[in-house]
Amino acid sequence: MSLEEAIETTRIHSVAGLLDDSRGLVGTRPFRSPHHTISDAGLIGGGAVPRPGEVSLAHHGVLFLDELPEFQRNVLEVMRQPLEDGSVTISRAATSVTFPARFMLAAAMNPCPCGFFGDSTRECHCSPPQIQRYVSKISGAADRSHRYPYRSARREVQGTSRRKRHGRFRNGARACAARPRAPNRAIHGREKDLR
Numbered sequence: 043m044s045l046e047e048a049i050e051t052t053r054i055h056s057v058a059g060l061l062d063d064s065r066g067l068v069g070t071r072p073f074r075s076p077h078h079t080i081s082d083a084g085l086i087g088g089g090a091v092p093r094p095g096e097v098s099l100a101h102h103g104v105l106f107l108d109e110l111p112e113f114q115r116n117v118l119e120v121m122r123q124p125l126e127d128g129s130v131t132i133s134r135a136a137t138s139v140t141f142p143a144r145f146m147l148a149a150a151m152n153p154c155p156c157g158f159f160g161d162s163t164r165e166c167h168c169s170p171p172q173i174q175r176y177v178s179k180i181s182g183a184a185d186r187s188h189r190y191p192y193r194s195a196r197r198e199v200q201g202t203s204r205r206k207r208h209g210r211f212r213n214g215a216r217a218c219a220a221r222p223r224a225p226n227r228a229i230h231g232r233e234k235d236l237r
């Protein structure tokens with residue numbers, strides 16, 4: 043990270059109360075991996091005195107959403123502004139605060155609820171309607187509107203357990219955080235692939 047990026051990142055983490063006094067500048071790119079139960083306020087920020095959410099805590103780093111279809115649809119919808127603008131504005135009666143939110147978004151999902159659709163080693167027991175319902179959770183909200191850079195890891199890690207697959211995805215996303223990256227909307231081609 044450049045000095046300027048480190049200062050910006052540190053300021054956000056300081057406002058969020060995530061820095062202790064012994065730490066100086068945040069020198070490594072943030073890697074944020076919120077649980078799928080996160081609220082929209084937790085993701086984009088909120089509170090009576092506005093505090094930055096995960097999209098801002100991931101500024102200059104990676105925001106990794108594992109098990110993407112498990113996130114509430116309204117939570118994914120609120121990411122539209124930060125993804126398009128690189129910032130998020132939280133309005134209150136008395137004030138309005140804008141936090142920067144330029145991050146690389148990485149997301150992972152299974153091909154079906156059980157995770158074995160199309161797998162040569164294990165049989166998938168999901169019904170077609172179940173699979174359709176699962177996949178449709180992200181269509182519209184994420185697939186088309188926001189150009190989320192997700193892809194199934196099934197072929198690369200066929201035969202491994204669900205936990206291992208997601209562990210490998212998580213490690214790939216974390217590795218991206220260590221390298222300088224364009225914000226999400228500028229990601230194309232092979233940069234989408236997490237292995």
Ligand SMILES: [Zn+2]
Pocket residue numbers: 154155156157158159166167168
């Ligand atoms: Zn299945």
